[in-house]
Amino acid sequence: MSASTPAPSTTPGPSLDPVNVLKAFASLRRLLGTYPSGHPMIAQKLHELDDLVRLHLRRGPALEIDVIDGDVRLDGVSFGGDRQANAQAVRELSDLGIDSIHIREGVEIEELRATAEFLWQFKDTASGDSLESQLARRGVHHISLARLVRLDTRWRSHQWPDAPTGPLDPAYAESLALAEQTFDTVASGRKLDAMTVRGLVELLIYRVARSNAALGQILAVKQYENLTYCHSVNVSMLSLLIGKQIGLDDGAIASLVEAALLHDIGKTKIPLDVVKKPGALEKRERKMMEAHTTFGAEILVQTEGLRPMTPIVALEHHRSVKGTGYPDLGDAIPHIMSQIVSVADIYEAITGARTYQAPTLPERACLVLARLAGEKLNSAIVKAFVNAITFFPLGSMVRTTRDEIAIVVGINPCDPLHPQLALVNASGDGPGNRIDCSARDLTGAYERHIVETVLPQGNAPDMTQFFGGSPA
Numbered sequence: 001m002s003a004s005t006p007a008p009s010t011t012p013g014p015s016l017d018p019v020n021v022l023k024a025f026a027s028l029r030r031l032l033g034t035y036p037s038g039h040p041m042i043a044q045k046l047h048e049l050d051d052l053v054r055l056h057l058r059r060g061p062a063l064e065i066d067v068i069d070g071d072v073r074l075d076g077v078s079f080g081g082d083r084q085a086n087a088q089a090v091r092e093l094s095d096l097g098i099d100s101i102h103i104r105e106g107v108e109i110e111e112l113r114a115t116a117e118f119l120w121q122f123k124d125t126a127s128g129d130s131l132e133s134q135l136a137r138r139g140v141h142h143i144s145l146a147r148l149v150r151l152d153t154r155w156r157s158h159q160w161p162d163a164p165t166g167p168l169d170p171a172y173a174e175s176l177a178l179a180e181q182t183f184d185t186v187a188s189g190r191k192l193d194a195m196t197v198r199g200l201v202e203l204l205i206y207r208v209a210r211s212n213a214a215l216g217q218i219l220a221v222k223q224y225e226n227l228t229y230c231h232s233v234n235v236s237m238l239s240l241l242i243g244k245q246i247g248l249d250d251g252a253i254a255s256l257v258e259a260a261l262l263h264d265i266g267k268t269k270i271p272l273d274v275v276k277k278p279g280a281l282e283k284r285e286r287k288m289m290e291a292h293t294t295f296g297a298e299i300l301v302q303t304e305g306l307r308p309m310t311p312i313v314a315l316e317h318h319r320s321v322k323g324t325g326y327p328d329l330g331d332a333i334p335h336i337m338s339q340i341v342s343v344a345d346i347y348e349a350i351t352g353a354r355t356y357q358a359p360t361l362p363e364r365a366c367l368v369l370a371r372l373a374g375e376k377l378n379s380a381i382v383k384a385f386v387n388a389i390t391f392f393p394l395g396s397m398v399r400t401t402r403d404e405i406a407i408v409v410g411i412n413p414c415d416p417l418h419p420q421l422a423l424v425n426a427s428g429d430g431p432g433n434r435i436d437c438s439a440r441d442l443t444g445a446y447e448r449h450i451v452e453t454v455l456p457q458g459n460a461p462d463m464t465q466f467f468g469g470s471p472a
């Protein structure tokens with residue numbers, strides 16, 4: 001890791017176990033409900049809780065404990081620990097409908113007592129009065145309690161599949177299966193295997209990147225909601241295209257592909273209902289999501305045999321070229337590899353579907369990248385990317401000035417706005433007759449132009465029928 005890049009945060013020691021805070025709160029609550037207020041056991045437990053809270057607040061301005069499906073999270077990051085041993089303390093608060101306790105700097109010992117008292121008397125009824133104002137009336141201004149609101153996803157307008165459907169290029173299908181296995185391994189708490197990762201990187205570089213059918217499936221709009229492993233495979237392929245475009249050598253390309261493949265591995269530790277939440281995230285959910293960068297870096301730094309850039313890219317890929325973004329690393333500018341992955345990551349995310357939005361067409365996605373160039377993204381890398389994929393990437397479905405619908409099956413390097421096409425119907429099926437969009441009539445005028453990119457009706461077209469795995 002470079003000198004300018006701080007090491008990812010480490011797991012706090014046992015004395016900073018957030019479960020101890022929950023346990024102390026729970027027993028103080030019970031004592032207050034059982035004994036008269038001046039009882040020495042209450043005073044002792046209150047001081048114990050106060051000491052614990054202050055210990056935490058020495059590390060930062062706030063102590064944020066969230067419980068999600070029995071998993072205790074400290075400042076947005078899963079603390080791990082023995083779930084069964086923690087269950088009693090966790091359940092006592094969850095049963096009240098309280099899943100979060102956030103305590104800020106400046107908290108007074110009396111606020112801790114008032115909160116525990118409030119929890120004893122608390123009835124989880126929808127009084128219309130917010131928890132915040134109920135606590136404020138008791139003089140509590142540095143502690144927030146919150147209920148974890150289960151996501152109501154019934155309003156979803158469209159359920160996108162989680163992975164591509166229909167025939168896939170065999171190498172691409174193999175890489176997706178291997179990536180899924182790799183992500184599942186980490187999600188289930190087992191160690192990442194560097195040898196499997198190496199094999200996958202080779203598969204991506206030597207087979208997937210050489211298949212136009214696979215590239216077509218990656219570059220065109222993706223009518224599925226790919227949140228982790230598919231996204232990662234796709235981002236690694238897009239990063240590779242950028243790397244080749246800017247002339248990286250084979251060693252650097254391998255580093256880039258590995259880093260891009262694992263850049264979001266930290267998301268395996270974030271609850272899926274937060275990752276898939278439609279719409280804006282609440283502040284604590286956002287913090288939790290942002291922790292996938294440090295979480296990923298921690299996982300990768302602990303995995304022997306990976307290339308040195310891999311944890312750095314996981315840490316930095318949401319940071320901008322101006323040194324903003326997350327995690328906060330001061331004004332450090334991200335490494336060029338992280339900057340490449342940032343461009344590929346954004347293109348891949350917006351050309352894919354989300355529960356709350358249809359995929360963005362490639363030409364619009366290029367415009368989004370152009371708008372971010374210079375502010376968030378490196379302008380030269382955005383330019384290289386758009387040059388590499390062109391305005392109408394392989395696999396895109398387009399409409400011509402002759403009202404034909406066609407799939408882009410080849411790029412004319414001297415004339416990227418007039419690519420090679422295969423004619424299809426609106427569903428993306430054959431006959432597949434080839435036309436060269438750059439052809440001109442006897443007067444020298446183009447026979448046709450592309451008017452726009454269109455979204456295929458129904459499932460994505462079967463790319464294998466147009467490319468047959470031919471080399472790029």
Ligand SMILES: [Fe+2]
Nearest residue numbers: 263264317318
């Ligand atoms: Fe990410």
